[in-house]
Amino acid sequence: MPILVGGCVRDHLLNIPSKDFDIELYNITSLTSVEKCLKNYGNVKEVGKSFGVLLLSTPQYSFDFALARKENKIEDGHKGFEVITSSSLTYEEAALRRDFTINSIGYNFFEKKFLDPYRGIDDLKNKIIKHIKDETFVEDPLRVYRAIQFASRFDFEIDPNTKKLCKNMVKTEEFITLPKERVFEELKKLFLKSSKPSKGMSILKEFGILKYFPELEVLVGCIQDEEYHPEGDVWVHTLMTLDEMVKLKTGDEYRDLYLFYALLCHDLGKPFCTKEIDGKITSHKHEALGVEPTQTFLNRITNEKRFIEKVIPLVKNHLAPFQLYKAEPSTKAVKRLSLRCNIEDLCIVCLADCKGRTIPDKKKCDDAISWVLEKAREMNISEEGLKPLIQGRDLINLGLKPSKEFKDILDFALNLQIDYNLDKENILEKIKEEYVK
Structure with missing residues (x-):
């Protein structure tokens, strides 16, 4: 039984177009027959052999097919999970591994109905980011960044209990040692998909995350001249510039x-x-x-x-x-x-x-x-910049030997090109007069 899960269901309910679809398969133990079938529709690649995921790529869409599974935390780090597939899992059991209620909604193709064991649809309507279960949520501290970027992207509020949990997770060693690539990816979504990135950045500050980015933290309270910056300190101004950038993408x-x-x-x-x-x-x-x-x-x-x-x-x-x-x-x-x-x-x-x-x-x-x-x-220099007419090889062609003086000569040539708008031939003549003995 195929169930659409995750972001594509959430985005559909938010009227956001999607090209990536995750499908969980229930009541089957192997992907072998599924793989044969999918090859009729596009390129199929197997990933995550230990827990079974098939990626189907078509010219317009991407589909992930996976066996229903649950995850157990067995050691520190984002790879420290034991993945267990089971044909007998219920959707409610499998959805426990999800981070937020809004990401735990499924859609049953056969019965043409939504599966919503954790009331994610209500939270979408109420614009709330809410975690599913304390014990599973804290297993991956990256979820703090995910809560922030979702709140920023959708202009939702974070549930008070989820906020409290996130603030506690920020203080843990595992949060501090999150791989930079994973953090960068969540911040990327915050910037590129938010209508007001300032909201997400403000939550970063509220959660105490700026202490791990001291270069940003010192902007808070850094005063500015009121004539040019009546809005407040450097932090406030920086956040306003991010919101302006949204209009200029x-x-x-x-x-x-x-x-x-x-x-x-x-x-x-x-x-x-x-x-x-x-x-x-x-x-x-x-x-x-x-x-x-x-x-x-x-x-x-x-x-x-x-x-x-x-x-x-x-x-x-x-x-x-x-x-x-x-x-x-x-x-x-x-x-x-x-x-x-x-x-x-x-x-x-x-x-x-x-x-x-x-x-x-x-x-x-x-x-x-x-x-x-x-x-x-x-002047056709807005993207690639001015191209110097004289290169080192031109100096060698004049009989000059490569030396430290080459930089001075090239600077001299560039100044003639910029200040007097001379062409290459005239610049070479000037170089001969000045530098060739």
Whole structure:
């Protein structure tokens, strides 16, 4: 007997489209006959041989077929579970391994009815995240992050008893040692699927999780000048920028995610330099000072170097578009900025930063960004950046031998290209005059 389970049932009841379907099979002991049948419909792959799961992939959808099972915690860690399949399990027994009531709802194909042993449908209607059973819930501390991201994604409230349990789990050694990859995946869902990521981040703070991310914790209470940040401290501003980023998403999940993280980290340098001078609060050079804590924070949650390398230059340069616009506008400066980071990405971060506050006039945000983007796009350097005309091989072709001086010569060439708009031939002539004996 096939029963639809988990997120696809929950999302159907929330009117959210789904392309991934989990199906639990009852009253059978083997997947052999099921596998033969499924091969008529698409590519079938067996995963989790010890407890039996078949993955069916079609051009539009993905289906997981699994034998009904229960789980027993036998040792620490997320892999420390004994999985027991049984053809005699009832749906109520099998659903005990689920984390929340809203994820424990099943749908019986044959009888065309919902199976709801733990009143998950009521909790969906009442917008409540509620765990099923104390003893099973605490077995995996990642469920704390799952409670947070679900509350943020669906704009639900967390049941008081579930909150209490989560706060106790945050203090455990097993919570502290959660694999970073698992935490990163839950935060990814929080950012990409929430209409207001600030809600999830506020719950992180409420649950006491920020103490494990000191780079974020110090943003709380870090004061800002009321003229530019009437909304409050750096933490409040950061959360507002995340909500603004939701409106600016590009549709490319990887790109959107590193833009969210750039905004989460963009003011990490402020606690190191915020001062009050003559009644005015300043945070000079906080962009550059934010690089090190950004690196440290990101290393806590991911090992992906490329991802970190995307975020760092956005943090380091997040004020540059406004600085260019407020100074005498110069295409030279835009060219130099394109060498430091992707201007398209930077302008999204800068716009969310500017609008993520309670200033009365936000039109200036759009004006500044529009100017910088227009200039960069006109010169075709908004994404890939300016391409230096002179490379090391060109210097070798002039008869110069590779040396430490090469960097100075290449800088000299680049300055001629940017400041005087010289073509390659004229730049080479200038290099000959200056450096070739």
